[in-house]
Amino acid sequence: MFEKISSGIREFLDRFGRRGLLTKRDIEDGLEFFKKILISSDVNIKVAKEILRRVKKEAEKEKSLKSLLPQEQMTKILYDELIRVLGKTYPLKISSIPPTEIILFGIQGSGKTTTSGKLALYLQKKGYRVLLVPLDLKRPGAIDQLREISEKVESKFFFEENENVYSLIKKAKSFSKKNGIDFIIYDTPGRLHIDKEMMQELKDIKDEIKPKESLLVASSLLGQGSVDIALEFKRKVGLTGIIATKVDGDSKGGAILSMKFVTGVPIKFIGTGEKMEDFSEFDPESFARRIMGLGDIKGLIKKIERVKEEEREKITLKKRERFDLNLFLSQMETIEKMGGFSSLISHIPGIPTGFNVDEKEIKRMKAIVQSMTKQERRHPEIIDGSRKRRIALGSGTSVNDVNKLLKNFKMMKQMMGNKNLNKMMRRGGLL
Numbered sequence: 260m261f262e263k264i265s266s267g268i269r270e271f272l273d274r275f276g277r278r279g280l281l282t283k284r285d286i287e288d289g290l291e292f293f294k295k296i297l298i299s300s301d302v303n304i305k306v307a308k309e310i311l312r313r314v315k316k317e318a319e320k321e322k323s324l325k326s327l328l329p330q331e332q333m334t335k336i337l338y339d340e341l342i343r344v345l346g347k348t349y350p351l352k353i354s355s356i357p358p359t360e361i362i363l364f365g366i367q368g369s370g371k372t373t374t375s376g377k378l379a380l381y382l383q384k385k386g387y388r389v390l391l392v393p394l395d396l397k398r399p400g401a402i403d404q405l406r407e408i409s410e411k412v413e414s415k416f417f418f419e420e421n422e423n424v425y426s427l428i429k430k431a432k433s434f435s436k437k438n439g440i441d442f443i444i445y446d447t448p449g450r451l452h453i454d455k456e457m458m459q460e461l462k463d464i465k466d467e468i469k470p471k472e473s474l475l476v477a478s479s480l481l482g483q484g485s486v487d488i489a490l491e492f493k494r495k496v497g498l499t500g501i502i503a504t505k506v507d508g509d510s511k512g513g514a515i516l517s518m519k520f521v522t523g524v525p526i527k528f529i530g531t532g533e534k535m536e537d538f539s540e541f542d543p544e545s546f547a548r549r550i551m552g553l554g555d556i557k558g559l560i561k562k563i564e565r566v567k568e569e570e571r572e573k574i575t576l577k578k579r580e581r582f583d584l585n586l587f588l589s590q591m592e593t594i595e596k597m598g599g600f601s602s603l604i605s606h607i608p609g610i611p612t613g614f615n616v617d618e619k620e621i622k623r624m625k626a627i628v629q630s631m632t633k634q635e636r637r638h639p640e641i642i643d644g645s646r647k648r649r650i651a652l653g654s655g656t657s658v659n660d661v662n663k664l665l666k667n668f669k670m671m672k673q674m675m676g677n678k679n680l681n682k683m684m685r686r687g688g689l690l
Contacts, residue, residue: 264513265552267296268337272551275330286318289333301482301513306344306520313340338547344516345543349500349525352471358390358435360443360468363502364461364492365476367449370504372401374476374530375446376408377538378502381528383414387441390415392431394424394464395448405446412535415440425467445470453488458495465496474500474527477518485514489522500527503541515546584636587668588628591621620663623656627664630654639665 271293275285290311297307317336353359361378365371379389391409395401402418409416415438417431428445435443447464450457465473475492477485485503492498501522503515506529519526526541628636630653635642642650647661654660 264296264300264302264550267300268293268550269552271296272330272334272337275333281318281329281332283319285329286315290315297513301517303483303486303513303517303521306513306517309520310340310344313343334551338551341516341547341551342543344520345546346519346525348540348542349527350540351527352499354471358432358440358443359472360432360445360470361472361474362445362447362465362468362470363474363476364447364496364498365449366453366488367451369449369476369478370530371449371476372404372446373408373535374502374504374538375405375444376412376414377530377535378528379409379414379442379444380412380535381538382442383412388415388439389442389444390417390431390435390438390440392417392427392443392445394427394445396424396427397448401446401449408535424464428464428467453491458491462496472499472527473497474502475524476502476504477514478505479503479514480505482514483517486517486521489518489524493522493524498522498524500525502526502528502530504530506531584628584631584639584668587671588625588636590671591625623654623660624664624667626654627651627656627661639668 271289274289274292275281293314294307294311297310298304302310314333314336317340318333351359351361363371363375363378365374375391379391382389391405391414393402393405406416406418417427417434419427419430422430431443431445434440445464445468447461448457473496475489475498477489479485481488489498489501501518501524503518503526506515515526515529518524529539529541529546531537531539627650630650631642635646635650642661642665644658647658651658651661
């Protein structure tokens with residue numbers, strides 16, 4: 260996630276690590292390089308200029324120029340500026356008298372319908388009763404998709420055939436009050452492109468509902484396009500917040516920075532994966548640390564806390580000497596539920612940008628361990644050449660794959676000695 264902008268920022272900061280005292284020439288040269296990083300990472304030109312202006316202003320202050328640690332000084336200046344641009348955490352507004360009504364807007368392909376389900380699940384985990392209502396009556400497929408998603412996240416679903424949008428809204432409101440619903444989430448019509456007719460239709464729907472929150476679902480993959488879309492929706496319909504989706508893909512990070520700055524509309528949530536659980540409140544501090552390559556221990560702890568207690572127990576290391584292949588297998592299964600090794604590792608400070616773990620490789624590793632005897636799992640040091648051939652045959656892999664597994668197992672034991680990881684796991688209640 261954010262490999263391009265993260266590696267660029269680190270290269271920018273590394274330039275100052277090779278300096279003694281800062282000079283204005285050092286700052287100008289570094290910022291010229293940084294400008295190229297921002298533009299190539301889909302940061303809006305206005306946002307890039309503002310960030311550069313403020314970083315330059317702070318860097319040229321006397322205390323910065325006299326700093327004996329210019330790299331650390333520039334890191335702090337940049338981090339503070341990113342936080343300023345991103346703003347603070349903005350929780351959902353809740354009506355004093357339920358239900359709280361939320362409208363989701365967005366063009367086709369933004370992940371709007373899926374996000375409706377993710378938001379419903381997020382709220383349900385907080386103890387709220389949620390109702391999902393489809394308003395895209397011109398696309399039966401959208402209605403069926405939302406119905407399936409509501410079943411998946413076990414939320415209420417309301418729809419009646421042969422009703423127009425406004426009648427459906429009134430009946431949904433009535434249903435909610437009779438059934439003790441806390442939140443209604445409306446999945447509005449979406450089209451491939453923004454047009455005048457669509458925007459008027461959405462404004463009329465919003466005027467009818469009078470929602471507490473009007474949220475735009477915007478794909479981070481669109482880069483500058485997401486900024487243009489957000490501006491159009493803000494002007495023509497009105498927004499209270501943005502949900503940035505597909506943040507786990509090849510997005511460069513610039514879209515999230517730009518949408519908040521250009522529109523003035525806060526980022527309230529982000530979608531970070533395909534699973535319904537891959538959804539969270541937007542935390543500017545965590546985001547800034549991630550794109551700067553500083554890690555995100557707080558975000559990692561949240562991931563860990565989302566796992567059920569009985570699953571967390573599987574990766575609790577009460578005694579370091581008991582770390583065998585049985586526990587290694589349990590860890591792999593549990594970490595898969597946290598979003599996979601790549602997702603987990605990306606939160607840890609000091610891990611190189613672009614470091615990845617092939618999730619298919621994880622499945623092979625599990626198959627190999629499952630083909631071992633109890634004794635081999637407890638004492639992997641007894642696994643010789645003949646045992647490796649038997650294990651490879653039983654798991655449908657090769658001896659080379661078995662060797663890789665044993666090597667990865669040893670690396671995992673070494674990782675348990677990593678101070679950053681140790682500290683993180685203790686804070687998360689895993690050690």
